Amino acid sequence: xxxxxxxxxxxxxxxxxxxxxxxxxxxxxxxxxxxxxxxxxxxxxxxxxxxxxxxxxxxxxxxxxxxxxxxxxxxxxxxxxxxxxxxxxxxxxxxxxxxxxxxxxxxxxxxxxxxxxxxxxxxxxxxxxxxxxxxxxxxxxxxxxxxxxxxxxxxxxxxxxxxxxxxxxxxxxxxxxxxxxxxxxxxxxxxxxxxxxxxxxxxxxxxxxxxxxxxxxxxxxxxxxxxxxxxxxxxxxxxxxxxxxxxxxxxxxxxxxxxxxxxxxxxxxxxxxxxxxxxxxxxxxxxxxxxxxxxxxxxxxxxxxxxxxxxxxxxxxxxxxxxxxxxxxxxxxxxxxxxxxxxxxxxxxxxxxxxxxxxxxxxxxxxxxxxxxxxxxxxxxxxxxxxxxxxxxxxxxxxxxxxxxxxxxxxxxxxxxxxxxxxxxxxxxxxxxxxxxxxxxxxxxxxxxxxxxxxx
Amino acid sequence: xxxxxxxxxxxxxxxxxxxxxxxxxxxxxxxxxxxxxxxxxxxxxxxxxxxxxxxxxxxxxxxxxxxxxxxxxxxxxxxxxxxxxxxxxxxxxxxxxxxxxxxxxxxxxxxxxxxxxxxxxxxxxxxxxxxxxxxxxxxxxxxxxxxxxxxxxxxxxxxxxxxxxxxxxxxxxxxxxxxxxxxxxxxxxxxxxxxxxxxxxxxxxxxxxxxxxxxxxxxxxxxxxxxxxxxxxxxxxxxxxxxxxxxxxxxxxxxxxxxxxxxxxxxxxxxxxxxxxxxxxxxxxxxxxxxxxxxxxxxxxxxxxxxxxxxxxxxxxxxxxxxxxxxxxxxxxxxxxxxxxxxxxxxxxxxxxxxxxxxxxxxxxxxxxxxxxxxxxxxxxxxxxxxxxxxxxxxxxxxxxxxxxxxxxxxxxxxxxxxxxxxxxxxxxxxxxxxxxxx
Numbered sequence: 001x002x003x004x005x006x007x008x009x010x011x012x013x014x015x016x017x018x019x020x021x022x023x024x025x026x027x028x029x030x031x032x033x034x035x036x037x038x039x040x041x042x043x044x045x046x047x048x049x050x051x052x053x054x055x056x057x058x059x060x061x062x063x064x065x066x067x068x069x070x071x072x073x074x075x076x077x078x079x080x081x082x083x084x085x086x087x088x089x090x091x092x093x094x095x096x097x098x099x100x101x102x103x104x105x106x107x108x109x110x111x112x113x114x115x116x117x118x119x120x121x122x123x124x125x126x127x128x129x130x131x132x133x134x135x136x137x138x139x140x141x142x143x144x145x146x147x148x149x150x151x152x153x154x155x156x157x158x159x160x161x162x163x164x165x166x167x168x169x170x171x172x173x174x175x176x177x178x179x180x181x182x183x184x185x186x187x188x189x190x191x192x193x194x195x196x197x198x199x200x201x202x203x204x205x206x207x208x209x210x211x212x213x214x215x216x217x218x219x220x221x222x223x224x225x226x227x228x229x230x231x232x233x234x235x236x237x238x239x240x241x242x243x244x245x246x247x248x249x250x251x252x253x254x255x256x257x258x259x260x261x262x263x264x265x266x267x268x269x270x271x272x273x274x275x276x277x278x279x280x281x282x283x284x285x286x287x288x289x290x291x292x293x294x295x296x297x298x299x300x301x302x303x304x305x306x307x308x309x310x311x312x313x314x315x316x317x318x319x320x321x322x323x324x325x326x327x328x329x330x331x332x333x334x335x336x337x338x339x340x341x342x343x344x345x346x347x348x349x350x351x352x353x354x355x356x357x358x359x360x361x362x363x364x365x366x367x368x369x370x371x372x373x374x375x376x377x378x379x380x381x382x383x384x385x386x387x388x389x390x391x392x393x394x395x396x397x398x399x400x401x402x403x404x405x406x407x408x409x410x411x412x413x414x415x416x417x418x419x420x421x422x423x424x425x426x427x428x429x430x431x432x433x434x435x436x437x438x439x440x441x442x443x444x445x446x447x448x449x450x451x452x453x454x455x456x
Numbered sequence: 457x458x459x460x461x462x463x464x465x466x467x468x469x470x471x472x473x474x475x476x477x478x479x480x481x482x483x484x485x486x487x488x489x490x491x492x493x494x495x496x497x498x499x500x501x502x503x504x505x506x507x508x509x510x511x512x513x514x515x516x517x518x519x520x521x522x523x524x525x526x527x528x529x530x531x532x533x534x535x536x537x538x539x540x541x542x543x544x545x546x547x548x549x550x551x552x553x554x555x556x557x558x559x560x561x562x563x564x565x566x567x568x569x570x571x572x573x574x575x576x577x578x579x580x581x582x583x584x585x586x587x588x589x590x591x592x593x594x595x596x597x598x599x600x601x602x603x604x605x606x607x608x609x610x611x612x613x614x615x616x617x618x619x620x621x622x623x624x625x626x627x628x629x630x631x632x633x634x635x636x637x638x639x640x641x642x643x644x645x646x647x648x649x650x651x652x653x654x655x656x657x658x659x660x661x662x663x664x665x666x667x668x669x670x671x672x673x674x675x676x677x678x679x680x681x682x683x684x685x686x687x688x689x690x691x692x693x694x695x696x697x698x699x700x701x702x703x704x705x706x707x708x709x710x711x712x713x714x715x716x717x718x719x720x721x722x723x724x725x726x727x728x729x730x731x732x733x734x735x736x737x738x739x740x741x742x743x744x745x746x747x748x749x750x751x752x753x754x755x756x757x758x759x760x761x762x763x764x765x766x767x768x769x770x771x772x773x774x775x776x777x778x779x780x781x782x783x784x785x786x787x788x789x790x791x792x793x794x795x796x797x798x799x800x801x802x803x804x805x806x807x808x809x810x811x812x813x814x815x816x817x818x819x820x821x822x823x824x825x826x827x828x829x830x831x832x833x834x835x836x837x838x839x840x841x842x843x844x845x846x847x848x849x850x851x852x853x854x855x856x857x858x859x860x861x862x863x864x865x866x867x868x869x870x871x872x873x874x875x876x877x878x879x880x881x882x883x884x885x886x887x888x889x890x891x892x893x894x895x
Contacts, residue, residue, distance in 0.1 A: 048605030153500030162687035232617030443627030
């Protein structure tokens with residue numbers, strides 16, 4: 001029973017900070033060119049690790065983007081990414097310009113602040129590993145094989161920065177964004193691992209449909225390219241260990257894929273009720289028409305092998321969008337023209353996602369272009385869904401679909417059209433009118449969005 | 457027509473032990489669980505008192521086949537798992553995790569069961585991590601990245617990361633009870649549980665689930681977690697004091713701060729129609745929910761706009777007016793700066809009638825339980841409405857005359873609507889309205 005409301009939810013602004021750059025057009029060009037942002041890790045001395053490469057994103061200067069950057073001195077890298085992407089999205093939407101004093105709400109001066117909210121799927125801030133490890137080792141007692149917590153506390157006061165520790169709480173990017181744009185309506189941060197920002201966008205669109213806000217700042221930001229994050233994923237054997245050629249490491253859907261490659265950054269979108277957007281003469285970039293969410297309820301380490309969770313999440317989203325996946329539309333194609341796959345490049349994800357897509361679309365599955373931009377910008381973890389939603393909007397705006405790069409050997413289990421290695425121009429067949437974006441989290445939380453070309 | 461939602465199961469793991477019943481009994485008796493920390497040597501911390509849950513392990517609260525998984529559960533996850541089972545039993549549900557054998561029918565189709573469990577930043581266990589880090593030191597005793605990458609990294613258990621992901625609270629609960637509907641993990645500190653309850657409500661209303669696990673859990677009762685809260689300026693200095701309850705005085709401008717607790721609080725929210733179809737009793741109705749963000753400001757009155765927005769949204773969604781609220785369960789941290797903000801919001805909403813509305817405060821009994829707090833508060837609120845009773849209230853100091861937060865005995869009360877609300881470290885605010893089910 002899908003939501004039946006009359007409020008339509010449109011996307012009116014977008015911003016991203018990614019390993020491939022931080023402008024919409026610039027990153028898009030690189031995605032269509034099949035560029036890789038994967039490089040040897042320089043954030044910390046990682047050369048000896050089994051995986052020593054990642055898609056790193058250059059740090060950003062908030063002083064250039066905010067007329068008053070003072071409140072953000074000492075925030076985490078995830079928050080810096082989030083604020084930058086949000087400033088760009090907010091400006092792109094015509095709501096205001098935080099780089100000009102007094103202009104931060106210039107485009108929405110008459111919108112009450114309680115009608116502007118935010119829903120992020122942001123990850124925790126990066127730990128201050130040098131301070132944390134030094135503190136732990138200062139407290140370590142070999143004879144008891146335990147930390148002497150009295151000594152640990154003394155060392156903590158010596159080593160740690162209070163601000164940095166507090167800024168690691170996962171709601172901090174949200175808190176700073178809410179302040180920067182005076183979003184005093186409903187605010188949420190969810191952290192459902194790699195599905196977080198897709199879930200945030202979906203639930204935020206429901207908040208607008210319920211008429212609890214006119215404008216929602218949505219998306220996510222995350223970085224786990226730090227010693228503990230890389231360690232954690234190496235121990236889970238989730239990362240590619242294809243040393244020597246980082247740019248060619250991430251190979252979604254290819255038979256020789258050996259794991260995902262970490263990325264970092266942020267994606268922020270502005271969602272608005274159509275009525276609010278029209279009242280201020282904003283041009284919608286696309287419309288959110290479907291959202292589905294499910295849990296695998298299977299295992300914390302493995303995905304349900306028949307793709308039941310992925311299937312349920314896609315099926316719910318299609319149902320809400322009133323789309324029958326087995327039909328053919330007026331362009332002679334299946335009713336979904338592009339799927340932005342979760343496509344991490346792990347053996348398990350890519351085969352099970354393929355199974356899930358086939359379970360939903362049956363024969364139509366073979367006719368839908370599917371790609372994974374993670375092959376180029378790595379896996380932005382909690383922020384992945386947001387940059388992939390922006391990618392969907394770009395496919396709608398341009399009619400081009402980005403490739404899955406590093407696709408070398410077909411996998412008999414992954415036998416769909418993954419747009420291998422070359423971007424594709426779909427304009428001859430009608431472009432992209434409707435796109436679907438999948439995000440699946442460790443632990444089995446699945447989310448799907450359906451984004452449609454805006455038609456008045 | 458919007459679906460009505462009722463609360464049919466309560467689950468809590470708090471300083472009073474396992475069970476919403478134990479919590480309620482302890483509150484009625486006017487007890488506090490705040491005492492010296494025994495979990496670790498806290499003598500190096502300015503705040504060495506807390507509410508600890510004694511002898512708790514999730515091993516007793518999972519099916520035998522799932523016991524191995526307890527090893528990869530941080531304390532926060534264990535609390536969520538324990539509270540969830542308590543709620544399932546209380547609601548009389550048969551789930552995959554509670555049925556005797558595979559042929560026993562389940563109360564609900566797993567696809568119709570959602571799960572929204574709020575969580576905080578989970579600090580890793582320092583003994584476990586440091587045991588591995590200690591194998592990778594250079595001659596100066598400092599951490600050696602090179603040695604770590606080359607092999608010492610393997611001294612860390614393979615599933616280490618999964619122990620600390622905030623969404624693992626919900627993930628373990630969905631696996632144990634086979635809840636395959638929408639599942640989310642809200643991470644907004646003390647507001648997490650309340651925002652989760654709001655999300656569950658909306659998901660049942662829009663027909664995507666019939667029942668949801670909802671609430672939150674957190675334990676910062678470990679050195680790194682507690683140090684973060686200390687850095688945030690929340691905790692009272694406890695030198696020489698052993699009676700924690702003697703420190704906690706919500707809304708007292710001279711209050712010394714709060715004390716840490718740990719808790720899981722999970723309620724089962726059920727569509728009234730499907731609850732009725734299985735003849736389930738309910739504690740109360742969940743009539744409204746709202747959220748709002750506090751502006752950053754040094755002025756508590758300015759900041760209070762966020763909580764006001766949340767309360768107004770909740771009251772609006774319940775279709776009532778502020779004068780219909782007959783009891784309030786606020787966060788009442790006992791931290792002056794926070795309490796000033798909260799009091800300003802309550803005054804703005806309720807005006808002069810605030811002095812006639814009793815407050816229920818939990819911090820003096822179970823401490824600051826962060827992402828666990830709102831789920832626990834919802835359990836207590838549901839019991840207040842159900843029993844038409846206000847528990848004994850503890851208070852160690854003075855509070856303003858227009859706030860009924862001072863020490864008071866248990867008493868009967870007529871409560872048609874009750875507000876449960878919380879601000880948070882970070883400025884997110886949540887509010888829910890509980891409504892008495894007419895006899």
